[in-house]
Amino acid sequence: MNKLQLYTNSEFDPLRLRQDPLADQAVKSLIGNPDWITTINNWEYIPTTLPEEFNVELTEFFTFYLQRLDHAQEKDLKPGQDFFAQKGDLYLAMLGFYSLPYCYAFGDGAEVLVRSQRIVNQIGERLGETGSFVLGLFEPGAFYQLKSTFLLVAKVRLIHAFSRYFIKHYASDWKIEYGQPVNQEDMLGTNLAFSFIVLRGMIKMGKNPSENEQQAVLRYWKWIGELMGIDISYWPESSKEAFELDKLIRRRQLKKSEAGKVLINSLVRFYEQTIPDDLLKSQLNGILSFFLGKEAAEALGLSERIEISGDILGWMFGYLGWKNYGGKKGFSAIRQNLELQHKRQFGRVLGIQLPALTRS
Template sequence: MTYTQASMDALRHSGDELADSVVATLFERGEVGTFNTLMRYVSTSGAPLPDGLPDVARAYLEATSTPPAWVDWDEMEKARLFFIDNNVHISTALSFAAMPACYVVPHVARLLSATHGLDYPSKRMAETGQFTVYLMRPDAFEAGGRFLPAAQKVRLLHASIRHHLKRENRWDDQALGTPICQEDMIGGQMFFSLLVLDSLHRLGIHMSTEGAEAYFYAWRVVGAILGVDQAAVPRDLDEARQFLDRYMLRHMGPSQEGAHLTRQLIDLYEDVVPGTFFDPVVSALIRYLIGETCADWLQVPSTRWDSVVKVVPSMLGVLESIEDASPVGAWALDRLGHLTTLLELSSLTRGRVMHYAIPEQLKKDFGVSGGVPRTRRWTPPAPASAG
């Protein structure tokens, strides 16, 4: 698939017809509060839907209760094992590369600012972390799994943001496109898949081609479940590179909102890490993973640790050598990674479960009411040529 300015422009004016119609009907009938109250009891796949659920919501939940028929479950299992093998590194890439990349797209930063809570700046990271952990559990798509209900709610959350911004005329559709449009949804999918893989490569993580492709495939499945147009989404890593490069060249730049969100992110992780000695590592990692230009746009401070973090790939290489040479070492490191990820998630959520409720109004504060074989080591696709 070839992406052009015209094809990307077309994606800017398309949302999610199914979810948008459900949310519009819920607001029109005054049923959002009832929906949110009842949906707090729907957290696992296969659970009976509660009595009193609005008919339009019930129909939506039933229609979206299963993954796409085309899913390759062998590939999904490879992705899960890849995640287990690299969960700490993936969490690092999500936190210090993927999220800042969102902030370096000014209209996305503006939208995120409009939907963040000043009193709980970790909410976005907590939701992303919890969502990823749900996705990579063995029972993610089985009865009792938590991923599909979370995805159903996230899809409606996105639709509700589009609904509010359009209804209150607080978004310039002509200049900015539809809020959370298809281009931005695919862009987000690329941030959480290809950009994460790029960051792991930059950190010196030894990834197999099979593992990297499986991880990307898992996010393709996620995109389909979240309403991404499968006729437009990149089908492999080479197409992903072409899309992501063009997307970033079209949109990236500095913004006050992006700098503000990045400051919140840095403060959040400095609070998570005990003491203050290692606080500068947060800024240094962001600079290392997203590059000097983007870091300057986001006003990420330079610190004495900027040079130190450049030895991280060598340190990780030693750990991976231990993992490769010893089954016991591999088990211990994977277990440590699992516990570290859960500890980070617990700190971000403050022990809460993220329910992804449909907001009845937007925040006024912002002006808006292991197991994969290590063969064929993966290297990133070449940059897309300009055109």
């Protein structure tokens, strides 16, 4: 089916009201039974026999993943993992310098993010966890050999549902015009930011992924999207469809917001404090503006314009990759480098854990 006919306002307006009932019901169960959170956080993978004390809703949530253990196909997933193994350093760089700031420029979605104090006050740890999540997704053999990856995705899906729950019950300033928090349109946009926008960032630097590589990444995130509770009937099958989907969401949602400005200012401050490379740090606003483009940069209040060419940025990031990895770049080297950064900054390697709750 050609997805282009789905990319209309009439199709996407209802998506702002749709969320993820399976995960939302599971989180209600966890809120009422916080000890189950500890049980899940102690798992290394989803057990094929779930604890008897789990209620129907939580059992159904994890059964969704158990039923998909045998659906992961190496032929579909390995090309995406191979791409990350070759270009994972650039992939992670684009997440930090393009994908995440791009999400901040979408005003209504930014309203969810800014209500998480961790993304504002503990942004370093939040970014580190995001890096660990993406790294775990692309580990060689993920899903079709490493069943622990299903648990990783399930945890992040539940974390999204926790965000919805806390906003619904405690954010008295939430406005209906934002849509439902963490809705289907915003989840599609985030999935696109972690895939197509990363690829577009590489293209802007002259590191042009082939059409086959782009399709491999889109196919990979289609699989992840389904596991994350996204309606993948809207997910693009080609770079052209991805371009049109991004254009639609951009037209609908990109706008100035105080939430977006708070988020980008927090990110810039963190980079200024932690980026060790003086050249990169000195050109920070210009680099962000280059990737974001004029409209998104202005929406975030990034008024400083430093003329930088894509070729120069490609050289800069390429040089940093060589500096960090030499001729040994690959998944293991990328993971080792990321874990070393975590230990230096936080004293430990960061991972994904469900929020600990106490009984009231």
